[in-house]
Amino acid sequence: YNAAPTSILFMILLGFVDDVLDVPWRVKLLLPSFAALPLLMAYAGHTTIVIPKPLRAYLEMEVLDLGVLYKVYMGLLAVFCTNAVNILAGVNGLDVGQTLVISSAILIHNMMQIVSSSDADYQQAHAFSIYLTQLLVGASLGLLCYNWYPSSVFVGDTYTYFAGMTMAVAGILGHFSETLLLFFLAQIINFVYSIPQLFKWVPCPRHRLPSFEPKTGLLTGSKDMNLVNLFLRWFGRCTEQQLCIRLLIFQGLCSGFCFLLRFLMAGWYK
Amino acid sequence: MADVRRRRGFPASANDKELAAPAASPPTPRYTATLIFGSLCLAAYIALFARHARDLDAELCRSIAISFCMSVGAFFAVIRLVPVVARYVLKRNMFGYDINKKGSPAGSIQVPESLGIVTGFVFVVVTILFQIFCFSPDSAWLLEYNAALTSILFMILLGFVDDVLDIPWRVKLLLPSFAALPLLMAYAGHTTIVIPKPLRAYLEVEVLDLGVLYKVYMGLLAVFCTNAVNILAGVNGLEVGQTLVISSAILIHNMMQIVSSSDADYQQAHAFSIYLTQPLVGASLGLLCYNWYPSSVFVGDTYTYFAGMTMAVAGILGHFSETLLLFFLPQIINFVYSIPQLFKWVPCPRHRLPSFEPKTGLLTGSKDMNLVNLFLRWFGRCTERQLCIRLLIFQGLCSGFCFLLRFLMAGWYK
Numbered sequence: 001y002n003a004a005p006t007s008i009l010f011m012i013l014l015g016f017v018d019d020v021l022d023v024p025w026r027v028k029l030l031l032p033s034f035a036a037l038p039l040l041m042a043y044a045g046h047t048t049i050v051i052p053k054p055l056r057a058y059l060e061m062e063v064l065d066l067g068v069l070y071k072v073y074m075g076l077l078a079v080f081c082t083n084a085v086n087i088l089a090g091v092n093g094l095d096v097g098q099t100l101v102i103s104s105a106i107l108i109h110n111m112m113q114i115v116s117s118s119d120a121d122y123q124q125a126h127a128f129s130i131y132l133t134q135l136l137v138g139a140s141l142g143l144l145c146y147n148w149y150p151s152s153v154f155v156g157d158t159y160t161y162f163a164g165m166t167m168a169v170a171g172i173l174g175h176f177s178e179t180l181l182l183f184f185l186a187q188i189i190n191f192v193y194s195i196p197q198l199f200k201w202v203p204c205p206r207h208r209l210p211s212f213e214p215k216t217g218l219l220t221g222s223k224d225m226n227l228v229n230l231f232l233r234w235f236g237r238c239t240e241q242q243l244c245i246r247l248l249i250f251q252g253l254c255s256g257f258c259f260l261l262r263f264l265m266a267g268w269y270k
Numbered sequence: 271m272a273d274v275r276r277r278r279g280f281p282a283s284a285n286d287k288e289l290a291a292p293a294a295s296p297p298t299p300r301y302t303a304t305l306i307f308g309s310l311c312l313a314a315y316i317a318l319f320a321r322h323a324r325d326l327d328a329e330l331c332r333s334i335a336i337s338f339c340m341s342v343g344a345f346f347a348v349i350r351l352v353p354v355v356a357r358y359v360l361k362r363n364m365f366g367y368d369i370n371k372k373g374s375p376a377g378s379i380q381v382p383e384s385l386g387i388v389t390g391f392v393f394v395v396v397t398i399l400f401q402i403f404c405f406s407p408d409s410a411w412l413l414e415y416n417a418a419l420t421s422i423l424f425m426i427l428l429g430f431v432d433d434v435l436d437i438p439w440r441v442k443l444l445l446p447s448f449a450a451l452p453l454l455m456a457y458a459g460h461t462t463i464v465i466p467k468p469l470r471a472y473l474e475v476e477v478l479d480l481g482v483l484y485k486v487y488m489g490l491l492a493v494f495c496t497n498a499v500n501i502l503a504g505v506n507g508l509e510v511g512q513t514l515v516i517s518s519a520i521l522i523h524n525m526m527q528i529v530s531s532s533d534a535d536y537q538q539a540h541a542f543s544i545y546l547t548q549p550l551v552g553a554s555l556g557l558l559c560y561n562w563y564p565s566s567v568f569v570g571d572t573y574t575y576f577a578g579m580t581m582a583v584a585g586i587l588g589h590f591s592e593t594l595l596l597f598f599l600p601q602i603i604n605f606v607y608s609i610p611q612l613f614k615w616v617p618c619p620r621h622r623l624p625s626f627e628p629k630t631g632l633l634t635g636s637k638d639m640n641l642v643n644l645f646l647r648w649f650g651r652c653t654e655r656q657l658c659i660r661l662l663i664f665q666g667l668c669s670g671f672c673f674l675l676r677f678l679m680a681g682w683y684k
Contacts, residue, residue, distance in 0.1 A: 005416075006423060013423060020364075042416065
């Protein structure tokens with residue numbers, strides 16, 4: 001567990017260096033992999049995944065041991081989480097807000113798992129996630145006091161990288177990384193939707209932000225392919241504060257949906 | 271302080287492109303000077319290792335050799351990365367002017383700052399990767415190793431934040447204590463000190479268990495080491511140079527202890543220190559290529575804090591912190607001598623630097639009470655390069671003296 005602060009600290013350092021020096025994005029993609037290494041070395045849990053019941057007939061096995069591939073998956077998860085929070089951004093209070101919603105979902109999940117289990121190790125793993133996530137929530141709420149609309153301070157890549165890494169670490173060391181990915185549903189949607197622009201198949205401007213009209217104080221969605229603009233195009237123009245609230249409600253609904261999914265699939269899925 | 275030798279530019283925001291520094295020439299590496307210096311420092315250590323390699327446990331020997339090779343890799347990585355990072359640093363207006371060259375053309379060059387971040391980053395990556403080769407996930411050493419990495423990483427972060435934001439010195443004193451915390455938590459060694467024989471009659475104990483006080487001592491040691499390297503500074507190449515001399519002394523001490531001991535735990539503790547110090551030497555040598563006189567880059571508080579912390583961590587987790595303090599003798603002398611000015615009993619100017627005469631290119635010692643000026647006053651005026659070499663020779667002599675002291679006192683002392 002001592003690997004957790006190492007990885008998180010490394011990520012904070014990289015985030016701050018990025019904020020100061022403006023690291024090129026190719027390097028940015030690689031760096032979280034290094035920050036995740038102490039974690040991967042320390043991970044002493046199972047590297048098997050349970051095959052969902054519907055697929056068992058086809059694959060003819062119940063449990064699949066990924067071994068080293070599982071560690072690769074964990075490394076990629078860290079890279080994904082750190083960058084996912086970063087690209088669903090651009091609206092006052094959104095970075096911190098989404099982190100808080102996901103963290104709350106994590107805490108609920110941890111508590112539910114602790115209560116419904118009797119295996120001490122299993123409880124310990126989820127407790128560890130709680131230790132990390134509660135701290136994240138507390139510190140983030142403090143930041144949100146200054147970052148909520150209208151923002152008095154910006155959080156920088158320092159925050160988004162730190163928050164993404166902390167949640168990834170909690171998920172990995174708490175052994176619930178698949179559930180964590182479910183909570184990142186909104187970020188996954190945003191990422192997938194952004195792919196055409198990120199890979200330059202479609203022209204990608206420096207900032208993929210909506211346009212602001214000073215007279216009305218309203219934001220209008222641009223043609224950019226991310227969740228922020230999508231919401232503006234689907235639900236009409238609104239103020240920045242309303243937009244942030246709508247996106248956070250969506251994040252919350254996604255988390256609720258994930259819990260529902262787990263509940264429904266529990267008997268059928270595993 | 272490492273920052274006293276230059277006037278500083280400030281980090282600019284991404285929009286301040288109009289204020290960006292005019293294109294400076296890329297940093298030029300000084301391979302010859304660095305390799306000569308590096309060889310001088312490491313000769314004794316490498317000779318020791320080569321001579322005793324066969325006597326060592328095979329596993330241990332292999333680990334040390336792997337660490338050595340990775341440290342060489344760190345050297346090349348730093349050489350490769352410093353010019354790249356220097357460009358980014360200059361773009362953000364993080365530069366300084368070399369006050370010790372003020373008045374000459376070299377005094378108006380914008381020298382990129384805080385390149386210690388490259389050394390720190392390469393060190394951390396190499397140290398993390400080294401785990402793959404030597405520790406299995408359930409090893410007890412992994413805990414201490416991660417604690418060491420956490421503390422060092424925290425210090426690099428604090429150093430870089432200080433370089434960027436210029437933290438007030440009261441906060442600077444407190445911060446290394448936080449960075450040392452993971453270390454103190456993980457320290458699972460003895461908290462006793464062996465009373466020197468001459469004092470045993472008076473104190474009537476052979477061994478004194480300090481308990482919690484020992485951890486306080488360790489915390490203070492970390493604070494001291496990080497700041498000690500910082501204040502013996504101001505001359506091109508001095509911060510990195512002193513770190514290399516002390517690190518070489520550490521490595522020699524570690525190797526001697528490993529060879530002369532048969533206790534596996536004891537050997538492991540000193541090997542642990544080697545695993546941390548070798549990458550420090552490798553990465554620092556890479557930085558010295560650019561920082562040696564005349565400096566193409568400045569190292570910043572990022573480097574001095576990182577280096578001080580790494581050596582403190584090596585000393586604490588390797589269980590030789592008292593010996594480490596001995597190696598810091600010049601830094602202690604410098605600190606004690608500086609006290610009147612640091613505590614403002616005597617007027618303390620912003621920069622306690624010598625004065626530079628552009629015509630002769632020589633430095634003259636000012637009345638300031640630190641080792642740099644003392645050397646100039648005692649040994650006469652000289653160029654900056656000569657001054658650095660003299661100070662580093664003094665550092666080397668002190669280390670030699672410490673080894674002699676240990677040797678002489680060994681039978682009598684403990």
